[in-house]
Amino acid sequence: MTAPGEAARRRPARRPTIKDIARRAGVSESAVSFALNDRPGVSDDTRARVRRVAEELGWQANSAARALSGERAGALGLVLARHARTLGVESFFLQLVSGIQEVLSARKVALLFQVVEDLDTECALYRRWWAERRVDGVLVVDPRTEDPRPELLATLGLPAVAIGGPAGPAPSDQEPDAARPPLLPTVWADDARAMARVLDHLHGLGHRRIVHVAGLPGLAHTARRIRSLRTEAALRGLTERQVRSVTTDYSDAEGAEATRRILDDARPPTAIIYDNDVMAVAGASVAAERGIPVPAALSIVAWDDSALCRVTHPRLTALVRDTPGFGRLAAQELLTVLDGGPPRTVQGELPHLEARESTGPCG
Amino acid sequence: MTAPGEAARRRPARRPTIKDIARRAGVSESAVSFALNDRPGVSDDTRARVRRVAEELGWQANSAARALSGERAGALGLVLARHARTLGVESFFLQLVSGIQEVLSARKVALLFQVVEDLDTECALYRRWWAERRVDGVLVVDPRTEDPRPELLATLGLPAVAIGGPAGPAPSDQEPDAARPPLLPTVWADDARAMARVLDHLHGLGHRRIVHVAGLPGLAHTARRIRSLRTEAALRGLTERQVRSVTTDYSDAEGAEATRRILDDARPPTAIIYDNDVMAVAGASVAAERGIPVPAALSIVAWDDSALCRVTHPRLTALVRDTPGFGRLAAQELLTVLDGGPPRTVQGELPHLEARESTGPCG
DNA sequence: TCCTCGTGCTGAACCGCATTAGTGCGGCTC
DNA sequence: GAGCCGCACTAATGCGGTTCAGCACGAGGA
Structure with a gap:
């Protein structure tokens, strides 16, 4: 005598196979396979019937069996x-x-x-x-x-x-x-064009000294963004002394650390572009710590938007992608x-x- | 004539099977299976030899085949x-x-x-x-x-x-x-004991009016935390007018919204407990917006720590779990x-x- | 009428592994 | 020396699909 719950655990419902379908539809297993996989070889009638039976039984292909013969793991x-x-x-x-x-x-x-x-x-x-x-x-x-x-x-x-x-x-x-x-x-x-948009924005606001706090140096897109920044800066007549990139590991810690170093500069930038949302928030926090008003004395742009950028005060300008x-x-x-x-x-x-x-x- | 890269794409290396191992080790497939699965039926010598061959060939069990016969999907x-x-x-x-x-x-x-x-x-x-x-x-x-x-x-x-x-x-x-x-x-x-710790902290600091901004009402742990808060508050002699919970959907938007309503109260609380980090940050941001100094006029606790809590200014007190x-x-x-x-x-x-x-x- | 062809279906092999039922053999017992 | 047992191993089977060769049958063409 077992409780119903226990019984369910002991003898789980058997999963139907194409054999079950074949039996109930009165055809061979191959016919079932053809019917269910939209292959030629069965009449429309039979196909419909097989489909109906499969539906009734709640059949789903066993992924392992399919992977084994079909060469597709799914x-x-x-x-x-x-x-x-x-x-x-x-x-x-x-x-x-x-x-x-x-x-x-x-x-x-x-x-x-x-x-x-x-x-x-x-x-x-x-x-x-x-x-x-x-x-x-x-x-x-x-x-x-x-x-x-x-x-x-x-x-x-x-x-x-x-x-x-x-x-x-x-x-x-x-x-x-x-x-x-x-x-x-x-x-x-297209990081190049995205970077162009960011620079258009900052340059339009009058910023000339800009630092880009990039992510991991080994990543391809980091390299691409750094390159784009240089190209786009040059197009706007900005020198490498005015616009530069530094790399980090994307963490809030390194983002904050980089910001501190940047702000310690003799001639600190008036705008910072961060390669992700977390670092941008960390950077904003460093600015707040030091009493540097944002955006009055420092503008901040986050590359990638998220709730993060909207919950800080002030809310962060961000490059929005459809991730x-x-x-x-x-x-x-x-x-x-x-x-x-x-x-x-x-x-x-x-x-x-x-x-x-x-x-x-x-x- | 194909380029090497293309050739690699066309004819990918064949994956070894136990048949290959069996052939090279000079035994049957079953012996290989026994040897590789630590089952009795083969001598230590053979087992070692089979293992070595398998290693050489870089064999790994085909998960589909194993799932099909072994009844385990892995x-x-x-x-x-x-x-x-x-x-x-x-x-x-x-x-x-x-x-x-x-x-x-x-x-x-x-x-x-x-x-x-x-x-x-x-x-x-x-x-x-x-x-x-x-x-x-x-x-x-x-x-x-x-x-x-x-x-x-x-x-x-x-x-x-x-x-x-x-x-x-x-x-x-x-x-x-x-x-x-x-x-x-x-x-x-153990949300009850965790809640006790939070209340110990806040109560010890002199807080008597506390609001708990909880998460989704349908979740079991939300109910548990709300219940715990009530229990723990009662233990400290706090009434239901002093300590209460409101529910949200965990989003920054609702976290901020709830905070606004709470602060609009005739007698706003002196401390708020948020059920996740995102809402806590959003709440802190609302306080900043209104010029309410944290923690001088309002204390904030986040349930669950993350980089988020460390990048805001001031950094948020948080309940740290080993997730x-x-x-x-x-x-x-x-x-x-x-x-x-x-x-x-x-x-x-x-x-x-x-x-x-x-x-x-x-x- | 015979042959061909296409349609609609069946039977069997196969994928790679686990497992079970043998099988051959040496050693032990009585 | 016959019988038995256990060991190390092989052969065969099945898991649930896919796929291919083949087969029956009716229609159409020569």
């Missing part, structure tokens, strides 16, 4: 290599993931998401996933200037799409697919590649600058 | 049901996930992580994962007072562990496993259940209060 992978310290303060990744999944879940593709400590572990994970046939492809984030991943993925034959910029050596020119095609199909943002849209685009591209489509390099929507209270005329 | 699932609005500003989840994965990756178990819009979609996803045999079990977050999930998972026979508190109706007493055992094994935090540790604990429990262990309800480490500049003597 899953994609995403690895995030981050130190524990810089984890979780940025809104970027969850947003990205949510965009990715919008596309994937419509196609019943699962996402394996894993956070690891470093790049080596990330590579090891790709190898394991490949050997275990866990995933059909992966989305690669945080492309670097020196990046072992495109090479690795190519030799493994694991389809991949890079997010955020082409991995591999920085191209001499601004178009990533110009001279040397990127090793991985890529979904990227979920970015994720959708990337997922779409990877699925296209898996379906045999051409590996392409596509550009996400151009970010726009949301001017708030942290930027103002150069006092 | 993966767990975690679904996060959140509106896009409240997504990504909290550091809690990425930290939790990173803790979970520490345990899982050591056992070569993958994590399927999915963000969905609402509870119904979450339930549908469990059904699908179950039918597709994608996962061996799931971790359930955000337990609610009225929660359909324990029931659903029980009927599906999908093993699960709840994180953050027992799902299901609130127990009359503070111990969740007292009168009526929770439907799901649970890893939870990754919580994730590790939950993953461990679920694995134990999967291995046939008893479903238990365990408690995470007690959080401690990190006093910073946002709390001070009641002016």
Whole structure:
């Protein structure tokens, strides 16, 4: 004698298989397979009947069986290599993931998401996933200037799409697919034009001394933004003494530290551009600490918007990107590649600058 | 004639199978299986030889094949049901996930992580994962007072562990496993004692009028914290007019809005406790807007620490939990259940209060 | 009328592993 | 020396799909 709850735990409902469907529909298992996969070989009548029975039984393909014969795991992978310290303060990744999944879940593709400590572990994970046939492809984030991943993925034959910029050596020119095609199909943002918008804004407000607090030096987009800043500054007649970049690890600690050093300068800048929201908030906090009024004496721009930028006082001017849209685009591209489509390099929507209270005329 | 890169894409390295190992080691496939799975049936000599060959070939079990015969998918699932609005500003989840994965990756178990819009979609996803045999079990977050999930998972026979508190109706007493055992094994935090610590701190500083800006009313831990606040307040001789809770959706917007209403009161409180970091920062920002000095005129406590609390000015006093540790604990429990262990309800480490500049003597 | 062809379906092989039922063999017992 | 047992291993089967070869049958063309 067992309680109903316990019984449920002991003898879970059996999952229906195509065999069950075949029996109930009075056809062979192959016919069922054809019917459910939209392949020719069955009449419309039979197809409809099989579909109905499958519906009734609540059948869903066993992903393992399908993976075993069909060579498709029905899953994609995403690895995030981050130190524990810089984890979780940025809104970027969850947003990205949510965009990715919008596309994937419509196609019943699962996402394996894993956070690891470093790049080596990330590579090891790709190898394991490949050997275990866990995933059909992966989305690669945080492309670097020196990046072992495109090479690795190519030799493994694991389809991949890079997010955020082409991995591999920085191209001499601004178009990533110009001279040397990127090793991985890529979904990227036009950082050059985005930077132009930021500079237009600041330059228009009269700012001439600007510092860019960038992120990790190894990342491809960091290099691209630094390069863009230099180019755009030159176009506006600003020298390298007036406009410069410093790099950090994206953490609030280094963002604050960099800000302190910058403000200690003999001739401190009148505007600072931060490469993420967390550092921008940290920087604003340092300014507040020192009694430097924002934006009267210092303007602040955050690259990437989030609730963070809106809860500080004053609210931060930010470069707004459609991050979920970015994720959708990337997922779409990877699925296209898996379906045999051409590996392409596509550009996400151009970010726009949301001017708030942290930027103002150069006092 | 194809370029080497293209060749690699066309003919990816073949993944070794136990058949390859068997051939090279000169034994049958079954012997290989025995050897690699630590089962009796092969001599130590053969076992070692097989292991060596497997190592050489870089063999890893095909997860699909193993799932198909072994009845184990080798993966767990975690679904996060959140509106896009409240997504990504909290550091809690990425930290939790990173803790979970520490345990899982050591056992070569993958994590399927999915963000969905609402509870119904979450339930549908469990059904699908179950039918597709994608996962061996799931971790359930955000337990609610009225929660359909324990029931659903029980009927599906999908093993699960709840994180953050027992799902299901609130127990009359503070111990969740007292009168009526929770439907799901649970890893939870002792919110009652944590709340006691917060009140100790505030009461000790002389605060008598305190408002608690809680999270979503449907969540089990929200109810628990509200109840705890009442209990602890009563123990200190505070009335319900002096100490009260209001609920929100955890977003910065509602956090700010609630703060405005609270401060508009005829007799506003001298201290506010926020149920997450984002709302605490938003609240601090509202205070700044109104020129209310923190902590001189208003003390602020954040339930859950993050970089956020450290980058504001003043830095926020926060209740610090070991969130990754919580994730590790939950993953461990679920694995134990999967291995046939008893479903238990365990408690995470007690959080401690990190006093910073946002709390001070009641002016 | 015979042959061909296309349609609609079935049977069987296969994917890579786990598992169970043998099998051969050496040693031990009586 | 016959019988038995345990060890180390092999052969066969199945998991739940997909896929391919083949088959029956009716229509259409020569």
